[in-house]
Amino acid sequence: MENRVIFHVDANSAFLSWSAAYRVKVLQETEDLRDIPSVVAGDKASRHSIILARSTPAKKCGIRTGEPLFQALEKCPTLKVVPPDYELYVRASRSFVELLRSFTPVVEQYSIDEAWMDMTGTTRLWGSPRLAAEKLRQRIWEELGFTVNVGISSNKILAKMAGDFEKPNKVHTLFPEEMETKMWSLPVRDLFLVGAATERKLNLLGIYTIGQLAQADIALLKRKLGKHGETIWHFANGRNVDLVVPEPAENKGYGNSTTTPRDVVTQQDAYRVILSLCETVASRMRQDNQCGRCICVHLRTKEFRDFSHQMMLSGATNITTEIFEAACQVFQEAWDGETPLRQLGVQVTRLTKESYQQFDLFSGVSPQQYEKKLRLDETVDSLRDKFGEDIIQRGRFVNTGELHMGGGLDKARRTGVTKPVPKEI
Numbered sequence: 380m381e382n383r384v385i386f387h388v389d390a391n392s393a394f395l396s397w398s399a400a401y402r403v404k405v406l407q408e409t410e411d412l413r414d415i416p417s418v419v420a421g422d423k424a425s426r427h428s429i430i431l432a433r434s435t436p437a438k439k440c441g442i443r444t445g446e447p448l449f450q451a452l453e454k455c456p457t458l459k460v461v462p463p464d465y466e467l468y469v470r471a472s473r474s475f476v477e478l479l480r481s482f483t484p485v486v487e488q489y490s491i492d493e494a495w496m497d498m499t500g501t502t503r504l505w506g507s508p509r510l511a512a513e514k515l516r517q518r519i520w521e522e523l524g525f526t527v528n529v530g531i532s533s534n535k536i537l538a539k540m541a542g543d544f545e546k547p548n549k550v551h552t553l554f555p556e557e558m559e560t561k562m563w564s565l566p567v568r569d570l571f572l573v574g575a576a577t578e579r580k581l582n583l584l585g586i587y588t589i590g591q592l593a594q595a596d597i598a599l600l601k602r603k604l605g606k607h608g609e610t611i612w613h614f615a616n617g618r619n620v621d622l623v624v625p626e627p628a629e630n631k632g633y634g635n636s637t638t639t640p641r642d643v644v645t646q647q648d649a650y651r652v653i654l655s656l657c658e659t660v661a662s663r664m665r666q667d668n669q670c671g672r673c674i675c676v677h678l679r680t681k682e683f684r685d686f687s688h689q690m691m692l693s694g695a696t697n698i699t700t701e702i703f704e705a706a707c708q709v710f711q712e713a714w715d716g717e718t719p720l721r722q723l724g725v726q727v728t729r730l731t732k733e734s735y736q737q738f739d740l741f742s743g744v745s746p747q748q749y750e751k752k753l754r755l756d757e758t759v760d761s762l763r764d765k766f767g768e769d770i771i772q773r774g775r776f777v778n779t780g781e782l783h784m785g786g787g788l789d790k791a792r793r794t795g796v797t798k799p800v801p802k803e804i
Contacts, residue, residue, distance in 0.1 A: 384508050385623060386496040387530040387538035388479060388515070391547035393492030394419040395432035397471040398461055400524035416440055417459040420448045421638075429638075431463055435547065447683075474523055482515055487623045493542075495535050497623040512550040520548075536619035537562075539571055555617045562617075563590025573611055580604060589615050633660050633671065636724030637785045642681055643720040646711075651775055653706050655785030656725040658773075661699040662760055662784075669730050670695035674705040676713055677724035687724075688713035695731045698752045702727060 390396060398419060399412035412434055419432040428448035440455040452458055472491045479486045482505065485497035498511060505511035512529040519527050530542030531552045540562055541553035553561055568578045570589050580603060586592050592600075593615035600608030613619065635656045643649050653676070664671065675689035688709050696702065706725050714720070762770050772783040 382499075383533045384498040384501075385532055385535055385538040386498050386508075386512060386515070387532075387535070387542040388494055388496060389528050389530075389542045390475060390492040391526045391528060392432045392434065393471075393525075394463060394468060395434055395461075396525035397468055398464060399434075400471075401464075401467055404524045412459065412461065415459055416442075416455045416457065417461065418442060418448075418451060419463050420451075420460050421463065471523070471525075475519070478519060478522065479515070482511070485623050485625055487625060495538065495623045509550060509552065516548065516550060534617070534619040535621050535623065536571055536614050537617050540569075543569070558593075558617050559590070563588060563593060563615075565589050567592050567615075570611060571614055572607070577604065577607065577611070631730065632726055632728035633664050633669070633730075634675075634677075634724060634726030635659050635785065636677060636722060637782075638679075638722045639720070643723065646714075646716070649710060649714070649720065649723065650707055651781060652723050652785060653710060653725060654703050654773065654775060655782055656723065657699055657703040657706055658784045660725055660727055661697055661702050661756065662763070664697040664727065665756060665760055668732060670697045670732070671702075671727035672696075672729040672731075673727065674702060674709055675726040675728065676706050676709040677722075677726065678710075678713060678720055679722035681719040681721050683721075686713065691729070695729070697727075697756075699756055700752060 392413075395412055395417065399417075402408040403411055414436070415434065416437040416439075417434045418430050418437055420430050421428055430442060430444050430446050430448060430451055433442050433444060433451075437451075437455065437458065440458075442451045442454055442458070448460065452460075468491060472488075475492070476486060476488055476494060479494055479496055483496050483498055483501055486494050487496075488494045498505070498508060501511065502508075505514060508531045512531055516527055516529055519525065526548035528542045528544075528546050528548070529550045530538040530540065530544070531550070532538040532541055532554055537553045537555070537558070541551040544551040544553075544561075565588065567573055567581050567586055567589055568575070570592065573581070581587075581592065584595070584599070584603065586595055592612060595612065597609060597612050600612050602608075604611075637652065637656060639652060643652060672692045672695045673689055674692065675687055677685065677687040679685050690705060690709050690712075692701075692705060702725070710723075759771055768784050776783040
């Protein structure tokens with residue numbers, strides 16, 4: 380049986396690269412964003428001013444993805460800032476995945492800018508794995524105008540780890556026999572699915588490198604980190620049997636978040652933001668015929684500290700008011716009532732195709748009332764689909780100047796009202 384060959388392909392600084400490629404190839408601009416200190420960042424006036432992508436020269440100035448724009452400008456006053464163009468990015472992503480599928484039909488898109496490919500059995504078509512990866516990398520550059528990193532291994536995890544090695548525009552291998560020399564000396568934070576919180580817990584156990592994690596006592600890891608400890612121990616040892624799945628997995632949750640124009644310091648203002656998020660989340664759930672039981676609220680403070688809280692409902696729902704009421708209850712439990720907030724998010728998980736409720740004598744809600752709420756929401760959805768989302772809004776938003784449907788894509792992209800763009804990327 381032929382050994383598995385898995386590629387992980389990741390577009391280098393995707394949003395900036397796609398913006399740069401469009402400006403050079405389509406708009407015929409002479410200045411390439413990738414050659415100067417530049418970033419993609421949101422609208423500073425509305426505080427959506429986080430660095431989404433950066434050029435290599437910007438990286439050399441110490442600018443980091445995810446940091447506030449004002450900090451980046453302090454590091455590099457001549458920094459060129461371009462706004463995100465999500466419509467362009469979606470189109471570029473589709474072209475990217477279509478090209479990957481010309482090499483193998485077994486492509487699993489992991490995010491908008493990265494995917495796994497099962498290249499097992501393609502040697503006669505494309506040559507050795509490294510040669511095939513070089514051909515793929517070159518074609519993406521010639522046809523789409525941006526660079527990628529390609530990681531090669533025998534499973535998905537090691538291929539992804541290889542793809543995250545030196546960037547940009549590189550091909551790397553990481554087969555099991557190469558782990559000790561190429562991967563085990565890396566900081567444990569570099570391992571897939573190891574975040575800041577897990578890193579701190581591992582450091583307290585004296586584990587600082589991936590190699591130390593691989594050689595750690597799995598029983599201790601399970602005791603301290605639960606099931607996640609066992610998972611990352613297997614990853615550190617290069618063990619992963621997941622198949623490359625061409626079809627996308629079913630959505631496991633629906634959520635939206637928004638950065639507010641000003642700090643949220645009152646419960647009333649917070650509830651208005653939460654309602655706007657629940658409007659968009661619930662409408663998407665009804666569109667997909669999905670209901671959920673778990674309501675989670677995410678908060679980010681003025682000092683960029685994140686925390687969240689969640690609760691389980693007795694039944695599954697996609698009714699806006701029910702999700703909103705639960706989200707407000709969760710918010711009350713999560714917020715201390717004083718800390719200024721700059722970002723709020725609402726997420727619904729534990730999904731099911733069927734709605735169900737547990738009614739009792741003390742709930743004050745009857746099956747008839749539930750059906751009435753659902754019919755009302757569906758009528759509102761129908762009106763917004765036909766006449767636009769502003770045709771009807773809740774009285775809470777009248778004369779406030781605030782969006783009554785918040786989070787996710789901006790209003791123009793959410794409603795399909797966008798500027799015409801050329802077909803080429």
